[in-house]
C-alpha cells in the first residue's frame with residue numbers, strides 16, 4: 039500500500055517552489071507598485087458565490103499607501119524591491135488582456151499565476167515575452183483564445199507552462215522548441231490542432247506533457263526517446279491515429295500514458311523493456327485497436343491502472359493469463375471488448391489490490407456460484423446478460439458502487455443488498471425488476487447516495503428512501519398515485535427523476551423543503567395537473583422538465599431565482615401565461631421549450647431586446663403568441679451566432695457514474711418530422727421553432743446573425759414581406775420551414791448555396807417567380823412549393839415566362855444593396871455581445887476526473 043501512496047504523491051508534486059523572504063518595510067519599487075495598481079485597474083473585478091454574496095478578491099485588499107510587496111498575491115525580491123511572483127488565481131479579473139497591459143512592465147517576474155480568471159479574455163499578447171525571467175507561467179481556465187504567440191519561445195527560463203482550459207486554436211509555434219528548460223507543459227482542453235508538435239522532441243527536460251482534449255491529429259513520431267525524462271504523457275481526446283510508438287514504453291521514467299479517445303490502431307508494441315517497467319497507468323480506451331489483446335501487456339508489471347475499454351478483439355478469445363503478472367492492478371476496465379470469451383470472475387483472485395473492475399458489455403460465466411474472491415469497491419457489470427441477482431455480492435463488504443444496469447434480471451431486489459455497509463451507489467436500471475424484497479423501509483435503513491432504478495417494472499408502493507439520497511432516478515416504471523410526500527423529507531436530494539410513470543395530482547408544495555439542494559427535477563410524461571406552485575421551485579435548479587403533463591395556470595415567477603438553470607422544458611401542458619421575458623435574466627439558459635401550451639401575447643420585450651447568450655434551442659411553437667418581432671430580436675443570441683460550443687463534462691462511458699444517468703430530452707420538429715432528442719445527441723442542435731403561432735410582420739433581419747442555426751421553423755404564422763437574403767448566411771442550416779405564412783416576392787437564389795440545407799418548405803405563401811436552380815432546392819419535393827400562386831419553374835410543372843426571369847435579377851440586386859446596409863448594424867450588435875457569450879465557460883479536467891474519487895474511497899476501504 040505504501041508504494042501506491044508514494045506513486046500517487048508523485049502526481050501531486052508539481053510546481054517547483056520558489057522561496058521568498060518575507061517582505062520588509064516599504065521595499066517595493068515605485069514603478070512596480072504603479073504597474074501593479076494599473077494592472078488591477080484594467081479589470082472590472084467582481085464575482086459572486088452561488089448564494090449571491092460577493093467573493094473575497096485579492097486585489098480588493100490592495101491599498102495604494104502600503105508596501106506593494108505585502109499585497110495579497112505579490113512577492114518581491116527582498117533586495118531589489120521588484121515583484122518576482124504574482125499569484126492572482128481565482129481573482130475575478132474580468133476584461134481583456136491587452137498587449138499594452140501594465141502587467142508586461144513587471145519585467146522581473148519569475149512566476150505568474152492568473153489561473154481560473156474565467157472572464158479574462160483576448161489573445162495572449164506577444165508582449166508576454168517582455169517577462170523574460172519567467173519560470174512559471176500559468177493561465178489555465180481563463181478565456182484566452184487565438185494562436186499561442188511565437189514570442190513565447192523567447193521565455194528561455196520557462197520551466198512550467200500552463201494554458202489548459204482556454205480557447206487557443208491553431209498549431210503550436212515552432213519557437214516552443216527553444217524552451218529547453220521546460221519541464222511541465224499543460225495545454226489540455228483547448229482547440230489546438232495540427233500534427234504532434236515536433237519541436238517538443240527537443241525539450242529534453244520535459245516531464246509532464248498534457249495535450250488532452252484538443253484537435254491534434256496525425257501520427258505520433260516513432261522515436262520519442264529523446265524525451266528521456268518524461269513521466270506523464272496525456273494526449274487523450276484528440277484525433278491521433280497510427281500506432282502507439284513503442285519508444286514511449288522505453289522511456290526509463292515513464293509512468294503514465296493516457297491516450298484514450300483517439301483513433302490509434304495496430305498492435306501495441308511494447309518493445310524489449312529490460313528492467314521492470316515503471317509504467318503505473320496505461321489508459322487506451324475508445325480507440326480503434328483491433329485483434330487480440332497483446333501478450334506484451336504482461337510486461338507492464340508495475341501497472342495499477344489499466345483501461346482497455348472498447349478494444350475490439352473481433353470476437354476473439356482473450357488469453358486471460360496476460361493479465362496475471364499485473365498483480366498491482368487497482369483499476370481494471372475491460373468493458374465492451376467484443377470477445378467471445380466468458381469471464382470467470384474467479385480469475386481475478388490474484389489481484390489482491392483490485393478496487394475497481396469494469397467488465398460491462400462482456401459475457402460472464404454464470405455458472406453458480408458466480409463469485410469474486412476478493413473485496414472490491416467498484417464493480418460494473420452492465421450489459422452482461424445476467425439473469426439472476428448475483429448472490430456473491432452478499433459477501434462484498436466494501437462494495438461502494440454497483441452497476442448491474444442493462445441486464446435481464448427479474449423479480450425483486452434482494453433485501454440483503456441494502457445492508458452492505460459501504461454501498462452508496464446502485465444502478466440497476468434497464469432490467470425487469472418488479473419490486474423490493476423486505477419491509478417498506480428496507481432501503482431507508484441504508485445510506486444510499488445514488489439509486490437508479492429507471493426502466494424497470496417497479497410499481498407501487500413507492501420505496502421509502504434514506505435522507506442521504508442525493509440522486510434518485512425512477513423514470514420509466516409503473517409508479518402511480520400522488521408524488522409521495524416522503525420525497526420532501528430527502529433534504530440532500532439533488533436529482534429527482536420520475537418521468538414516464540403514472541403519477542397524478544399536483545406538484546407537491548412541500549418540494550419547498552428541497553429548495554436548497556434540488557438541481558434536477560424531471561416529472562415528464564405523467565398526469566400531473568394544477569398550477570405549478572411558486573414555492574416548489576428550488577434555487578439551484580439546473581434542469582427542469584415537466585413536459586407532457588396537464589399543468590395549468592401561470593409559470594412560477596420564482597424561476598427567476600434559478601440562475602443556474604440551463605434546461606427548461608414545459609412542452610405539452612396547459613400553461614396559460616404571457617411570454618416569460620424575465621427568463622432573460624437567467625444567464626445560463628441553453629434550452630427553452632414552451633411548445634404546445636396556451637402562452638399568448640407578444641414575445642418582444644418591453645424593456646429592450648432579449649438577450650439569451652447561451653440559448654441553443656428555442657421552441658415556442660404551437661401557442662397563441664402574437665405581434666411583430668422587432669428586426670433586432672435575435673441580436674444578442676450569442677450561442678447561436680458563434681461556434682462556441684458546449685463543454686462536455688465527461689467521456690461518455692463515465693457519464694453520470696456518480697450523479698445518475700438522467701438525460702435531458704425534448705421533442706423537436708425538423709425536416710417535417712417530429713423527433714425526440716435525448717442525451718448528448720442534441721448538444722449539437724441549435725434550433726429556433728416559432729411555428730404555429732400568430733406572428734405578423736417581417737421575419738426579423740437579425741435572424742441572419744445566427745450562423746450556427748441548424749433548424750429554423752417559422753411556419754404557420756402570418757409573417758409577411760420577403761424571404762430575407764440574410765438567411766443565406768445561415769451556412770449550417772439543415773432544415774428551413776417557412777410554409778403557411780403570407781410571404782411574398784421571390785425565393786432568393788442564394789439559398790441554393792446552403793450546402794447542408796437538406797429540407798425546406800415554402801408552401802402556402804404568396805411567393806412568385808422562378809424557383810432557384812441550386813441542387814438542394816431542386817431536389818425538394820414539389821409539395822415544398824405548393825400553393826404559391828406565382829411560383830414557377832422546376833420542380834413545379836409551371837414554366838416561367840422570359841420577362842419574369844429578367845425582372846428577377848434586377849430586383850435581387852436592389853434587394854441586396856438594401857440588406858447590406860442594414861446588416862452592418864447587426865454585425866456590430868453581435869460583436870458587442872461576444873464577451874458576454876464567452877464568459878463563464880468552464881472546462882474541467884477530463885481524463886481521470888471521475889476516477890481519483892474512487893481511488894480515494896478504495897484506499898480508505900483498505901486502510
Ligand SMILES: *[C@@H]1O[C@H](CO)[C@@H](O)[C@H](O)[C@H]1NC(C)=O
Pocket residue numbers: 071072075102
Ligand atoms: C495610486 O498610486 C498611483 C501611483 O503609485 C497613482 O497613480 C494613483 O492615482 C493612485 N490611486 C489612488 C486611487 O490613490
Ligand SMILES: *[C@@H]1O[C@H](CO)[C@@H](O)[C@H](O)[C@H]1NC(C)=O
Pocket residue numbers: 136138139
Ligand atoms: C491600451 O490600448 C487600448 C487600445 O488597444 C487603449 O484603449 C488603452 O488606453 C491602452 N492602455 C494604455 C495603458 O495605454
Ligand SMILES: *[C@@H]1O[C@H](CO)[C@@H](O)[C@H](O)[C@H]1NC(C)=O
Pocket residue numbers: 128154156
Ligand atoms: C474556479 O473558480 C470558480 C469560481 O469562479 C470556482 O467555483 C472553481 O472551483 C474554481 N476552479 C478551480 C479549479 O479552482
Ligand SMILES: *[C@@H]1O[C@H](CO)[C@@H](O)[C@H](O)[C@H]1NC(C)=O
Pocket residue numbers: 164167188189192
Ligand atoms: C525573440 O528574441 C529574438 C532574439 O533573441 C528577437 O529577434 C525577437 O524579436 C524576439 N521576439 C519577440 C516576439 O520578442
Ligand SMILES: *[C@@H]1O[C@H](CO)[C@@H](O)[C@H](O)[C@H]1NC(C)=O
Pocket residue numbers: 215236237238239240
Ligand atoms: C532540435 O534542435 C536542433 C538544434 O538544436 C535542430 O537542428 C532541430 O531541427 C530541432 N528539431 C526540432 C524537431 O525542432
Ligand SMILES: *[C@@H]1O[C@H](CO)[C@@H](O)[C@H](O)[C@H]1NC(C)=O
Pocket residue numbers: 261262263264
Ligand atoms: C531515437 O533517438 C535517440 C536520440 O534521440 C537515438 O539515440 C536513438 O538511436 C533513436 N532510435 C531509433 C530507433 O531511431
Ligand SMILES: *[C@@H]1O[C@H](CO)[C@@H](O)[C@H](O)[C@H]1NC(C)=O
Pocket residue numbers: 310312
Ligand atoms: C532484449 O534485451 C535483452 C537485454 O536487455 C537482450 O538480451 C535480448 O536479446 C533482447 N531481446 C530482443 C528480442 O531484442
Ligand SMILES: *[C@@H]1O[C@H](CO)[C@@H](O)[C@H](O)[C@H]1NC(C)=O
Pocket residue numbers: 407409429430431432433
Ligand atoms: C460468503 O462467505 C462465506 C464464508 O466466507 C461462505 O461460506 C459463503 O458461501 C459466501 N456466500 C456467498 C453467497 O458467496
Ligand SMILES: *[C@@H]1O[C@H](CO)[C@@H](O)[C@H](O)[C@H]1NC(C)=O
Pocket residue numbers: 505506529
Ligand atoms: C436523517 O434520518 C435520520 C434517521 O433516519 C435522522 O436521525 C437524521 O436526523 C436525518 N437527517 C436529516 C438531515 O434530516
Ligand SMILES: *[C@@H]1O[C@H](CO)[C@@H](O)[C@H](O)[C@H]1NC(C)=O
Pocket residue numbers: 595596597598599
Ligand atoms: C427570489 O429570492 C429572493 C431571496 O431569496 C426572494 O426574496 C424573492 O421573492 C425571490 N423571487 C421570486 C420571484 O420568487
Ligand SMILES: *[C@@H]1O[C@H](CO)[C@@H](O)[C@H](O)[C@H]1NC(C)=O
Pocket residue numbers: 614615636
Ligand atoms: C387564459 O387565462 C385567461 C385569464 O388570465 C383567460 O381569459 C383565458 O380564457 C385563458 N385561456 C385558456 C385557453 O384557457
